Amino acid sequence: MFPARVAIAAGLAALVVGGGVAAALREPAPAATGAFVRDDDGRALVAGGFNTASSSKSAPDGMPDFSEADLDREHADTGTGFVRFLISWRKVEPSPGTYDQAYLDDVAERVDWYAERGYHVMLDMHQDLWSGAITPSGDAGNGAPAWATYLDGLPVRDHDMWELYYLEPGVIRAFDHFWNTTGEHPELMEHYAGAWRAVAQRFAGSEAVVAYDLMNEPYGGTVQGPAFEAGPLTELYRRTVDAIREVDPDTWACLEPQAMGFNWGLPSGLRPVDDPRDGEPRIAFCPHLYPLPMDLGEGFSGTSRGLVEGTVDAWAANTARTARALGDVPVILGEFGLDTTKPGALEYVDLVYRTADAAGMGVVYWSSDPGPWGPYESDGRPRNLLGVVDRPYPRAVAGDLRSWQVADDELVIRLGTGRPGADDDGAGVGAGAASEAYLPAKAFPDGGAVDGGRVVAWDPATRVLTFTIDAGATTVTIRPA
Ligand SMILES: CN(C)c1ccc(C(=O)NC[C@H]2N[C@H](CO)[C@@H](O)[C@@H]2O)cc1
Numbered sequence: 001m002f003p004a005r006v007a008i009a010a011g012l013a014a015l016v017v018g019g020g021v022a023a024a025l026r027e028p029a030p031a032a033t034g035a036f037v038r039d040d041d042g043r044a045l046v047a048g049g050f051n052t053a054s055s056s057k058s059a060p061d062g063m064p065d066f067s068e069a070d071l072d073r074e075h076a077d078t079g080t081g082f083v084r085f086l087i088s089w090r091k092v093e094p095s096p097g098t099y100d101q102a103y104l105d106d107v108a109e110r111v112d113w114y115a116e117r118g119y120h121v122m123l124d125m126h127q128d129l130w131s132g133a134i135t136p137s138g139d140a141g142n143g144a145p146a147w148a149t150y151l152d153g154l155p156v157r158d159h160d161m162w163e164l165y166y167l168e169p170g171v172i173r174a175f176d177h178f179w180n181t182t183g184e185h186p187e188l189m190e191h192y193a194g195a196w197r198a199v200a201q202r203f204a205g206s207e208a209v210v211a212y213d214l215m216n217e218p219y220g221g222t223v224q225g226p227a228f229e230a231g232p233l234t235e236l237y238r239r240t241v242d243a244i245r246e247v248d249p250d251t252w253a254c255l256e257p258q259a260m261g262f263n264w265g266l267p268s269g270l271r272p273v274d275d276p277r278d279g280e281p282r283i284a285f286c287p288h289l290y291p292l293p294m295d296l297g298e299g300f301s302g303t304s305r306g307l308v309e310g311t312v313d314a315w316a317a318n319t320a321r322t323a324r325a326l327g328d329v330p331v332i333l334g335e336f337g338l339d340t341t342k343p344g345a346l347e348y349v350d351l352v353y354r355t356a357d358a359a360g361m362g363v364v365y366w367s368s369d370p371g372p373w374g375p376y377e378s379d380g381r382p383r384n385l386l387g388v389v390d391r392p393y394p395r396a397v398a399g400d401l402r403s404w405q406v407a408d409d410e411l412v413i414r415l416g417t418g419r420p421g422a423d424d425d426g427a428g429v430g431a432g433a434a435s436e437a438y439l440p441a442k443a444f445p446d447g448g449a450v451d452g453g454r455v456v457a458w459d460p461a462t463r464v465l466t467f468t469i470d471a472g473a474t475t476v477t478i479r480p481a
Pocket of ligand 1: 128163166216217219259260263290295335
């Protein structure tokens with residue numbers, strides 16, 4: 001069997017074994033490390049938002065079919081404060097060594113939309129199946145430019161199930177050239193790092209852009225698993241972080257594991273990546289979660305429910321383990337989602353958010369695109385997903401944030417007793433700044449009352465409660481005002 005097919009088969013086997021065992025044992029939630037992406041005041045930022053958007057992948061201008069009015073609607077309906085914004089290498093570097101500033105202007109315009117509404121932005125250098133250039137129609141893959149796509153004349157047959165393109169000889173060869181497995185195109189990884197340098201040069205000064213997601217769902221071609229992750233993938237991340245740090249000392253660099261396997265609950269072999277910046281490293285771990293039964297079209301019910309619960313437990317344990325291995329780095333769940341018309345779908349969405357809350361992870365749902373996975377129908381009508389995504393969460397915490405929990409009409413925030421968040425001089429920061437929590441109208445119609453702190457302000461328009469935390473408090477409970 002082809003290595004990738006072996007990996008899928010291993011994934012299935014591990015899922016059945018792992019899912020059954022974990023579901024039976026219901027592994028305890030992994031300990032939260034207290035590591036977070038922090039703002040300029042040293043406050044721990046909790047990502048809560050959508051991926052925007054899949055429509056960017058094939059758009060000629062690389063922009064999402066998403067207007068400023070769409071953002072206002074999302075903000076009003078869900079209280080999000082974070083976005084994983086998709087960008088493409090094909091648009092950043094349309095020809096070798098030339099960077100399209102007009103494209104970066106378009107990205108900057110949308111970053112400003114988010115910034116003006118108090119959002120933080122993760123820029124995601126997105127690829128699926130390497131490139132649109134893997135097929136003549138250009139509608140299978142996305143991400144890499146055609147000039148960086150070498151199929152060597154190998155076949156890429158059409159598939160209804162898009163994931164199967166990853167097994168096509170031409171697609172595997174394109175990845176093998178990029179990772180220099182063939183030894184014939186060592187320049188490609190350098191170009192990729194250079195493209196990120198150009199993006200970072202543009203956004204280094206942006207207060208809103210707090211993170212760069214270096215590659216979406218990496219795939220190793222003929223090199224799979226720990227050999228890929230500890231080899232060429234870690235090498236690409238090292239080179240890209242070095243290139244970014246030449247122009248941007250402060251934005252976090254998000255590392256993703258190999259998607260095939262980790263998304264399904266299998267462990268990662270990713271190795272630590274040094275950060276050459278002065279001060280604390282700013283590396284984060286940003287995995288995705290897509291249990292295999294759901295990738296295969298199942299919902300969250302019957303046999304699938306137990307397997308999926310086992311996958312979520314295994315995934316959470318693997319995520320905590322990998323974050324520790326990378327240096328106790330912050331974790332943002334960069335993607336999870338499903339067709340919410342499937343049975344039990346909203347219970348699954350709620351399970352994932354609760355799991356992330358307990359682990360101290362931010363969550364970015366896939367995706368804001370209209371349709372059966374998203375918050376709105378294609379005609380703009382609200383969908384069932386809104387009721388679950390519109391939930392209370394701590395947006396920014398001036399303290400040693402560890403985890404939080406949503407219970408009926410309470411938001412319980414748990415803190416450690418360490419320094420609120422060392423800044424580059426090692427001094428505790430964030431202690432003096434105020435914290436923020438989003439409180440949805442359904443449970444907090446008039447805002448919140450704070451036990452373990454003091455209310456500073458309530459903004460009924462954005463539904464954001466600003467509050468301070470009592471010195472030494474390890475629990476802050478926000479109840480309806
Ligand atoms: C075989 N390989 C390499 C593979 C299989 C399945 C996925 C996947 O489902 N990904 C989940 C979602 N993520 C992308 C966008 O990043 C979406 O298009 C997928 O639904 C990825 C890779």
